[in-house]
Amino acid sequence: MADPSTYRPAPGTIPEAPGVYRFSDESGRVIYVGKAKSLRSRLNSYFADLSGLHPRTRRMVTTAASVQWTVVGTEVEALQLEYNWIKEYDPQFNVRYRDDKTYPVLAVTLNEEFPQLKVYRGPRRKGVRYFGPYAHAWAIRETLKLLTRVFPARVCSPGVFKRHGQIGRPCMFGYIGKCAAPCVGRVSAEEHREIVLDFCEFLAGHTDQLINRIEKQMHTAAAEMDFERAARLRDDAGALRRVVEKQAVVLGDGTDADVVAFALDPLEAAVQVFHVRGGRVRGQRGWVVERGEEDSLEVLVGQFLAQFYGEQAALAGSADDATQPVPREVLVPAMPEDHAVLTQWLSDLRGSRVSLRTAQRGDKRALAETVERNAKESLTQHKLKRAGDLTARSAALEEIQEYLELDSAPLRIECTDVSHVQGSDVVASLVVFEDGLPKKADYRRFSIRGGSEGGDVAAIAEVVRRRFQRYLRESAEENEHDPTSTSCSGETADGSPMTGEIDPAALDGPLPGIDPTTGRPRKFAYAPNLLVVDGGAPQVAAAAEVLSELGITDVAVCGLAKRLEEVWLPGEEMPAILPRTSEALYLLQRIRDEAHRFAITYHRQKRSTRMTTSELDGVPGLGASRKTALIKHFGSVRKLRAATVEQITEVPGVGRRTAEAVLTALHADDGAKRSSTIDTGEAS
Incomplete structure (x- = not known):
């Protein structure tokens, strides 16, 4: 690990002009490229106190051995040079939005004498016009199947084309009218090219x-x-x-636009782009990339626009391809800080004015929300694919064992999280993962008895205590009625020792793991190998202290802090930093996120119940069950307030006197609110 002070430029030698800089390692390989309005201000920030840097940035500056920079005249030039350097050096610490080769395109080889229509994946070439990308190769073949009857252009490979030219007989497509058969001279090269150009005009x-x-x-x-x-x-x-x-019409005014949307989690980001031309969705593509801790949505949008449209401009170099690399309008979820510079750069690439903005209302806003849903679905599918990989799950458990120095891989992991709003309706969740997969039948939720007293730390301690007290109790009951022990000892009638084997089927007792009183499985009779808490050192210390009080020593504890994804261990002053690309960190994050989701769901449910029934508190003769019946019957307090006495008495168990009391209480609340509003207005 290098010390950044060993290669820090001398004070005053870094210019204050805009420019582009690059960090290189000991072998001279470029590991990071960036741009800045002021090189001096930006570079000095990298050589500040290491403890104040983000872990990813800290790892970059300690990996680097030198830094160089180039001064440019304007920020637009800096943006262009940054893109060129990222493309040239492929630095490991830069986020790269690589073109996803799983998305095929329809290629038209206009650089050949007899152009060919074909499905294509790979790098773009001069003289070839591309349409798409399409979601699936079969979508391109379906398009060709429909269009070649109207535009009978060549779709065969060069080998097939040459062979049929030699034998003087067209292929099947030539016989059925789906190819003009230029191979046997039915049409000239000029006539065939005219057919192909009409095909391109239609797809354009x-x-x-x-x-x-x-x-x-x-x-x-x-x-x-x-x-x-x-x-x-x-x-x-x-x-x-x-x-x-x-191709569904999504924008009725014939707008040409690219609609960009992101879905983020602490480790990764998914981006989706819909290409809308003439008001119709002509193509779609997406990426999932690693996200740095310091990468906000605005930063990610700026990085994506620079890399994506720089690549599009490089691909649009075909002499026969008149497609613009940048549309007239680019809709993004958030405006990057240097949006003015990006707008100017995009306009230069297009050769005319480009509008870079966020969609606020109307059809464009609705389309942006659709693209965002696709981005979220893409990220979800990426996570599910990764979670469903048996090899990845096994590697994650082994890595957790290694990083946390456990005796064995944690086959059962439990995680707890606390949810509340400013200390009200405090609840907690407990989720269970076995072999890296969620076991939802063992999920539990807790209503914190102490409320907000003591904060999250006290809530974590209460959950851990209640969970493991139940574990100890059920374990004791399990041992008392354990039918799996097949040996016994005692005395015979004459007082001599007795040993022997007992058939478990002959025992009159409960099955292992089954509660004898309820006949249900004892969910808490099994201890986890690892207990994860959502939080840092205080939460971990509280959980470890409770386990120590209960005499439980075979359960490992760790905490996962949200901000920097740090893993905290009991008694350690500094957290363990797991590699951001490790399967171990990914699994821990997924478990923590599941606990957070489960806690949030319960909190919202509890808060909703409390808010809908609070206005009915204090009504004579109206208990909890009748409150619930009224809300269920009318759907909301607002509809209940608008009901008549006769309508309220239709609810089972509610008489006329109670109905009148309900309406009196609700309308009294309205009067109090109006009076409060009037008083406030007079005071102001």
Whole structure:
């Protein structure tokens, strides 16, 4: 680990001008690239106290051995140079939004004498025009199946094209009319290229013009009594309409825009982009990348725009491809800090003004929400795929054993979290994971008896105490009625020792793990290998102290702090920093997030129940069960307030006197609220 002070530039030598800087390791490999309005201010921040830096930044500056910079004239030039350096050096500490090769595109090889239509994955090439990306390769083949009857262009490979040219006989597509058969000279190279260009114009969005042209030809053929040709043109127009219908209209004004959305968690970020051209969704793509602790949404948006559109501009270098690398409008979930610089840079790439903004209302806002839902779903599917990987789960448990120095891999992990709003309705959750997967049947929720007294630390201590007191009690009951012990000892009638074997089936007792009074499994009769608490050193210390008081020594404890994903151990002054790409940290984070979700759900349920019935407190003759019946019958207090006495008495168990008391109480509350409002107004 290098000491940053050994390669820190001398004071005053760093210019204050805008520029781009790069950190390199001992071998000279570039590990990080960044830009700044003021190089001196930005670089000095890296050489501050290491304890004040984020772990990722601290790891970067201690890995580096040197730093260099380049001064530029404007911030736009800095943005362009930063993109070029990131692309050239591929630094390990920069977030890279690599093009996802699982998304195929429709390629048109305009650089060939007889252009080919094909499904393609891989790097872009000069002279080839691309459409997409599509979600699946079959979607491209379905599009070609519909369009080649209207635009009979070549779809065969170079080998097939050459072979049929040599034998002088077209392939099956040539016989059924889905290829113009340029291989055998049915059409010239110029005629075939015209067919391909019409195909490209249709996919580029000029659909109405082509359909109208075909319909005019159809009417002309019908007027000339050429009904066979008119029927064929009719079918062609219908095929084009079916293709257009598959691309849903999302913006009625024909807007050309890219809609970007993010879904974040503390370790990763998912981004989705919908490409809208002519008001229709023409393509979609997405990425899931590692996220740094200090990377806010604004920072991630800025990084993504610079890398994505820089790559698009590089790919749009084909002489035959007139597609703009940047649309007229880019909708983002949050504006980056240097949005003015990014807007200018995007406008330069397009050659005309580009609007960079967030959608506030209307159809564009609705579309942005749809893209955000897709991003969240993408992140969820990524997590589920990772969680469902048996190899990854096994590696996670082994890594947890190694990092926490446990005797064995923690096959059963329990996690607890506390939820409340300013100390009210304090609840807690306990979730259970076995072999890296959630065991929801063992989940438990707790209503904290002490309320907000003592804060989260006291709540954690109460949950741990109640959970493990139950464990000790059920374990004792289990031992008293353990039918799995097949040996016995005692005395015979003459007083001699007696030993022997007993058939477990002959015992008249409960089954192992079953409560004899309820017949249900004893959920708390099993102790976890690892107890995780949501929090830092105070919460971990409280949980460890309770376990010590109860005499439990075989349960390991750790805490996971949300802000920096630090793992705290009892009695340790400093946390353990697990690698952010490790399966162990991912599993611990997933368990903690599940405990948080379960606690939040219970808290919202409890708070909702309290708020809906609080206005009915104190009504004579109205107990808890009748309150619940009234709310369930009417749906809300507002609807109950608008009801009549006769409607209220329809609820079972509620008489006329009680109904009148309910309405009197509710309308009295309204009067008190109005009076309070009037008094406040007079005082002001």
